[in-house]
Each structure stands twice: as C-alpha cells, then as structure tokens.
Amino acid sequence: MFNFFEEIKKKAGDIDNNLLNDYNIINLSGKLLYVEGHQGVTIVNSEMLAFKIKRGRVVVEGEGLFLCELTDNTLTVQGKINKMEIF
Amino acid sequence: MLKNRTSIKVKGLNQERALNNISKTIKIYNYKRQEHNLGEFEVDVKFTKKITKLIEKEGLEVVDIKNKGLLYNFFTLFKRFGIIAGLVFVVLFYVIQYNFVLKIEVWGGSTTENAQVKEFVQKNMPGNFKNNIQTEELEVLVRNNFDFVSSVSIAIVGQSIIVNLNPSVLPDEMQGKFQPLVSDYDGLIKEINLVQGTLNCEVGDIVQKGDILVMPYILDSNGTLYEVQPSAEIIADVWLNASVSHYDYKIVQYRTGRSVTISEVLLGDKVIYNNTHDIDFKDYECETYSQNLTDILLPFVLRKTIYYEIETEEIFQDFDEVKSEIISQAREKALIFFDKNDIIIDENYSISEGAGCHIVNYTISVQKNIGGNDAS
Numbered sequence: 108m109f110n111f112f113e114e115i116k117k118k119a120g121d122i123d124n125n126l127l128n129d130y131n132i133i134n135l136s137g138k139l140l141y142v143e144g145h146q147g148v149t150i151v152n153s154e155m156l157a158f159k160i161k162r163g164r165v166v167v168e169g170e171g172l173f174l175c176e177l178t179d180n181t182l183t184v185q186g187k188i189n190k191m192e193i194f
Numbered sequence: 195m196l197k198n199r200t201s202i203k204v205k206g207l208n209q210e211r212a213l214n215n216i217s218k219t220i221k222i223y224n225y226k227r228q229e230h231n232l233g234e235f236e237v238d239v240k241f242t243k244k245i246t247k248l249i250e251k252e253g254l255e256v257v258d259i260k261n262k263g264l265l266y267n268f269f270t271l272f273k274r275f276g277i278i279a280g281l282v283f284v285v286l287f288y289v290i291q292y293n294f295v296l297k298i299e300v301w302g303g304s305t306t307e308n309a310q311v312k313e314f315v316q317k318n319m320p321g322n323f324k325n326n327i328q329t330e331e332l333e334v335l336v337r338n339n340f341d342f343v344s345s346v347s348i349a350i351v352g353q354s355i356i357v358n359l360n361p362s363v364l365p366d367e368m369q370g371k372f373q374p375l376v377s378d379y380d381g382l383i384k385e386i387n388l389v390q391g392t393l394n395c396e397v398g399d400i401v402q403k404g405d406i407l408v409m410p411y412i413l414d415s416n417g418t419l420y421e422v423q424p425s426a427e428i429i430a431d432v433w434l435n436a437s438v439s440h441y442d443y444k445i446v447q448y449r450t451g452r453s454v455t456i457s458e459v460l461l462g463d464k465v466i467y468n469n470t471h472d473i474d475f476k477d478y479e480c481e482t483y484s485q486n487l488t489d490i491l492l493p494f495v496l497r498k499t500i501y502y503e504i505e506t507e508e509i510f511q512d513f514d515e516v517k518s519e520i521i522s523q524a525r526e527k528a529l530i531f532f533d534k535n536d537i538i539i540d541e542n543y544s545i546s547e548g549a550g551c552h553i554v555n556y557t558i559s560v561q562k563n564i565g566g567n568d569a570s
Contacts, residue, residue, distance in 0.1 A: 147211075149210055150210060151210055153226070153227060173224060173225060173226040174213070174222065174225035174226075174235070175224060176221065176222070176223055176224075177213060177217045177221070177223075177225060178221050179217055179218045
C-alpha cells in the first residue's frame, strides 16, 4: 500500500532512516495541521496549542485553533496557523 | 451533522492531561477551549457511557452532555409522545374510516340516468359500513326499478361503490322513431317492390336527391294510421355525371423542394428568440404555424414559418393530344359514385369548347336500387 511518508523518505539523500521515525507533521495551507507521533498535548486554547514529541516540544500559534481530532499518537489542529516552533 | 456524536462540556483544571489519557482509548473530536477551565469536545455516540466514567475518573466535571447527528435525531422522534400519539391516531382513523363507503359512482348511463340510479342506490343502502352492504341485492333492486337498465354490476372499490350500468337498447319500432325513405340520387324510377309503408312515388317518376320515396306509416281500411318502418326495393335509372376541364394554355406553379424555416419564440406578442435566415428565393410561398411551448407559468409560443421556393411554368398543350386521357379522367371521376351492385346501362360523353378551354362531361347511366332494401 502506498505510504506517503515512506515515499518521501525514499527521496531523501544520505541520511539514517531511523532518525526520521520520531514524528511527522504536515501543515496544509496554514489551515490544518496533521501530526503523527505526538506524545500528549500540553496546552490547548484558541491561540496556542502545544504538544510533546520525542526529544522535544512543538508549539503552534494562530487564531481560532481547536483540536479537530485527537488519538493516542495522532492529532489534527484546525484554525489559522501563524507559526509553528519546535523546541 | 450526519455523524452521530456526543458533545460533552467539561469543567476542571488540567484538561490536557485528561484529554491525553482519554484519547488512548477513545478518539476525541473538535476539542475547543472556551474558557480557562471550560472545554467542549465530541466523541462517537457509542462511547457515551464510557466517556462519562473516564471524565469523572480524570477529575473533571461534566457540565453538559448532548447527542447530535441525523440518525440520533431520527430515533429521537420516537421518543416524542405527541408525534407517536398523532401517528397512532392517524393510523386508527384511517383504519376505521376505511370500512365506510364515502362515494357512489355510476357509470354507463346518461347524466340523468346516472343521477337517478345514484340517488336510488343511496336510499337503498343499509348504511355506509361496507360489511352491511350486499351488492347482489342492490343489483337486483336497480335492475327491477329502472327500465333503461338491461344489466348492472355493483362493486365496492376502496371507499367507493361503483355502479356499472348497461343501458337496454330498444328497437326503433318500440321507440316509435320512424323516418321516411328518402332518395339519395337523381333518377328515373323503373320498378317498385314495396315491403312496408306507403308509397310516395310511381314507376316512371323522375325523383331528385332528397325526395321522399316511401312514407313511414300505413292506413287500414278504416283510415287508421299505423306507424311502421318504411321499406321497399325501388329500381331506378340513375345518371352519374362528372366533368373535367382542359386548358390549352395554363400557368403551373410548383414547389422545387427547397425551403427555409424561421423559428421564433414569443412571449405574448414580443419575440424572445428567433433564428433569422436570408430568403434568397426568387419566388416563394410560406406557411406559418404556432405551438404553445408551455402555459403553466408563462405563455411561451413557438412560431415556425416555412418558406418554400416555387417555380412557375407555362404549359401549352393541345386538347387533341390528350383527349383520350381527359375522357378517361372524366369517366373515372363519374365512377366514384358507382356501387358494386349497380348495373351500367349506358355511358356517353360530350365535349364543349370555349376560348382555349375544353370541358368533357361524362355520363354513366346505371340501374340502382334507391330504396335501400333488397326485396329479393
């Protein structure tokens, strides 16, 4: 079956594939953010959403943000996404 | 809207931690933080019971919980007793009233007859309850009480009683309707065999179309008049005439086969649409016809005008060249009135000549029964 992330990884150059397995984040036009491999949300409000990832944290800032979907290891954020930082 | 979900409003601190724990077993949708300690999210309806327990376990307070979705709303209808009571009432009403006859329809007779029978059936019905109505008895009653009914069938269809009448057909003699025997041709009477009625003509008389041949009555020796159906075999010599004209010079116009159609869509008198074409015919004639496209909302009319190209030709033809053909045409024309039982006695023609015109008159003398009754 076609796996979007695996296909992208195949296109990468000289890199250890194990280093690419921590998490995946896709930002769709600044309106929808899809995350795989999160390790729990830490802040959720309409202007900021933060979640843990392996070896760090991600902070998403924007307007009208809400958690569109949340499962054990995936989440989808909807709203106007202005900034995303990884710490 | 279509998905069936439970919306839960929760109150409490550290809701993120609770969300993380709950999301390990139940998928969470549309979490929105309304205030610092107030949030709302959705889960699938099937997890409603489970989620409340989990929320309480996480130390949050459920402020509000409600279900939504198409299927949920549909099933909610069945919890509304007013609607259920209404439905039950409608069904009961329908079932009860279905046992009663509401309408009587009479078919087969004239309007007056139908009205009479309808009134009679209505009066003689034991009631409107279907089970009490005996259609066989009603059929007998109708047949016995109305002379104009030869047979009748009565059936209960739905909530109607259908009365189907077969009107009795009386012969003319019983109805007293007699018409005199009238000649349909001009001719000379040669032979008469009277069957019934009183003669109004004699052998040797010349009769015209429309003349009375036999009167519809007889008189006995006392002078009493009895109406009868007139009948007679009256043999007459009848002349079948026809004429054909021939012009030595004539102008003939005919269509070449080329045509142009112009269509217009009209709303009232105003042209809404048209497909105009140039008419490049030297001579033409046109035909127009209109058709209503729709008269439901607006009276749109489609008008088509067809222009046919025509050509004019001058024809010079001497009568002598086509004389036999013209005579033959005149004969065929005269034979249109010939019946298969007629006997041809004689036939002749005459030709009259005018300025560039010849008229052929063809006469066929036949022996014909103009009485309309074959006495033999």
